[in-house]
Amino acid sequence: MAGDNGQPLIHARGLVKRFGELVAVDAIDFDLQRGEAFGFLGPNGAGKTSTMRMIGCVSPVTEGTLRVFGLDPAHDGVKIRARLGVVPQLDTLDMELTVRENLVIYGRYFGLPRRELGTRADELLEFVELTERANDKVEPLSGGMKRRLTIARSLVNDPEVMLLDEPTTGLDPQARHVVWDRLYRLKRQGVTLLLTTHYMDEAEQLCDRLVVMDKGRIVAEGSPRELIESYSTREVVELRFDDSRPEDFSYWTDGLVSRVESLPDRVLLYTDDGDAASHGLHERGLVPESVLVRRSTLEDVFLHLTGRSLIE
Amino acid sequence: MSTVALSLRPLEFFFAQYRRVWRGTAVSSVATPVFFLLALGVGLGVFVDRSTELPGDVSYLDFVAPGLLAGAAMQVASFESSWPVLSAIKWTRQYHAMLATPLRVGDVLAGHQAFIAARLFMTAVVYLVVITAFGAVRSPLAVLTVPVAVLVGLAFSAPLAAWGAKTELETSFVAIFRFAILPMFLFSGIFFPITQLPTAIQWFAHATPLWHGVDLCRQLTLGDVAQWSALLHVVFLVAWTAVGMTLAFLSYRRRLVR
Ligand SMILES: Nc1ncnc2c1ncn2[C@@H]1O[C@H](COP(=O)(O)OP(=O)(O)OP(=O)(O)O)[C@@H](O)[C@H]1O
Numbered sequence A: 001m002a003g004d005n006g007q008p009l010i011h012a013r014g015l016v017k018r019f020g021e022l023v024a025v026d027a028i029d030f031d032l033q034r035g036e037a038f039g040f041l042g043p044n045g046a047g048k049t050s051t052m053r054m055i056g057c058v059s060p061v062t063e064g065t066l067r068v069f070g071l072d073p074a075h076d077g078v079k080i081r082a083r084l085g086v087v088p089q090l091d092t093l094d095m096e097l098t099v100r101e102n103l104v105i106y107g108r109y110f111g112l113p114r115r116e117l118g119t120r121a122d123e124l125l126e127f128v129e130l131t132e133r134a135n136d137k138v139e140p141l142s143g144g145m146k147r148r149l150t151i152a153r154s155l156v157n158d159p160e161v162m163l164l165d166e167p168t169t170g171l172d173p174q175a176r177h178v179v180w181d182r183l184y185r186l187k188r189q190g191v192t193l194l195l196t197t198h199y200m201d202e203a204e205q206l207c208d209r210l211v212v213m214d215k216g217r218i219v220a221e222g223s224p225r226e227l228i229e230s231y232s233t234r235e236v237v238e239l240r241f242d243d244s245r246p247e248d249f250s251y252w253t254d255g256l257v258s259r260v261e262s263l264p265d266r267v268l269l270y271t272d273d274g275d276a277a278s279h280g281l282h283e284r285g286l287v288p289e290s291v292l293v294r295r296s297t298l299e300d301v302f303l304h305l306t307g308r309s310l311i312e
Numbered sequence B: 001m002s003t004v005a006l007s008l009r010p011l012e013f014f015f016a017q018y019r020r021v022w023r024g025t026a027v028s029s030v031a032t033p034v035f036f037l038l039a040l041g042v043g044l045g046v047f048v049d050r051s052t053e054l055p056g057d058v059s060y061l062d063f064v065a066p067g068l069l070a071g072a073a074m075q076v077a078s079f080e081s082s083w084p085v086l087s088a089i090k091w092t093r094q095y096h097a098m099l100a101t102p103l104r105v106g107d108v109l110a111g112h113q114a115f116i117a118a119r120l121f122m123t124a125v126v127y128l129v130v131i132t133a134f135g136a137v138r139s140p141l142a143v144l145t146v147p148v149a150v151l152v153g154l155a156f157s158a159p160l161a162a163w164g165a166k167t168e169l170e171t172s173f174v175a176i177f178r179f180a181i182l183p184m185f186l187f188s189g190i191f192f193p194i195t196q197l198p199t200a201i202q203w204f205a206h207a208t209p210l211w212h213g214v215d216l217c218r219q220l221t222l223g224d225v226a227q228w229s230a231l232l233h234v235v236f237l238v239a240w241t242a243v244g245m246t247l248a249f250l251s252y253r254r255r256l257v258r
């Protein structure tokens, strides 16, 4: 099968997407191997969707090289799309058709025979726990159910790679966990996952490897653990103040922590030993309203790399 | 995998969507011709036939019926190619769903227009049956009005799809219906020969696809076919369709591939 023999499934070099003057994706490089779960993490407008749409062969590459399954999207879009499963950022379900019809008709776009699609649709509805809603219209389903249906729909052609653009944005925590669980199962079955998100916990839960994107560029790459190790400390002390917030922290924190990040609502102190640091502060006489010691997350990595938080 | 097969795949979606409304359209596709023929052919026709002579010495019923068939094709096609196109781009976003699969822009357009052609075919068959029941068909050549009606419809649906994929202004269709489709319906020789109209308007009518469709359908149901003029009508309708499809393809590509 094309794309194997150690050759990456998706290969991008100097990939650029421009909309007129605006540079949405600014010369990015990455490779995706079969079986990996790979994430694009970044704030609004970072260029995640633009990248996904180029890979999905629905948006032409402006410049650079892109190969999907070793094929060029400019010439082999039909062949490539036949092997992809796409969950777009905005659902494209037909609200007036039933849940089951949405699956069957989408399968017909792939030229799959009707008989086969009947069984396939039942299996997929089972997988995303929508069997009871099979004959209901899509319109009244909850956001989480619609998202699960979109995921089921993207699996109808048994794709080798799934492109998931913000699979859980807008879902409540419980619905997100259901989606994560299903994606995790797919990954174990050997499906390659490529997803975008601005949720740190999602990236940490699902991705073996990720890139942090900002303003069209890749600013860091690695496993979640590697990123935290190279761009943050082991622990973070979060301080909140009422009115008595000091202007300058260096007096209190010098020699105690490796870095200070001052946000409008709180102050973050980066250190490998949070307890020791907060103890030190106390000895120096700093009394914040609250002190929280926690492990470092990708959020901290992002803050460090871009000086902004991911979700405002 | 042949190109034709890919282009037919969207059909199933449009038929599934149509199944939701088919009862309503089925009733109206029978009721509309019955009402029109009763009011115009039978009602008004009595007065027309008494007072004046139509070209070829035909009754008003026989005169108006084939024109109404062509007019109906225009209306069905215009409706099916306006809001449904906008909807598939902006609201249900079904075109985007299709484009994420092996289907290409050309397939999406061809598939949608193929569905419209199928709708036109059904409408035309029903219309022809009703006309025949009213006794307004004089020649077996009348069966050819069915493919002609499909062609008339496509000559409208193709350029309208081009506009639908271009416009950001959904109300522009209201204006098109009011200031283009309705006047064409009234002044393309359906209800009276366009020789009644000032020359300038006659020329205008000759430029629109509807007049050619009306005249061709009339030649066929009356069994009075003038070969050269019939051929010219067909060429004209095919040209409108071909230009419309090309514009639609360009407009779809600009809108959907970004
Ligand atoms: N079709 C388009 N036409 C013009 N500009 C576009 C188009 N699509 C995206 N852009 C611009 O490209 C930039 C990147 O957008 P993109 O949608 O790729 O970001 P994103 O990382 O997916 O953001 P979000 O998290 O908000 O989904 C933005 O500035 C956006 O306005």
Ligand SMILES: [Mg+2]
Pocket: A048, A049, A050, A089, A165
């Ligand atoms: Mg996006």
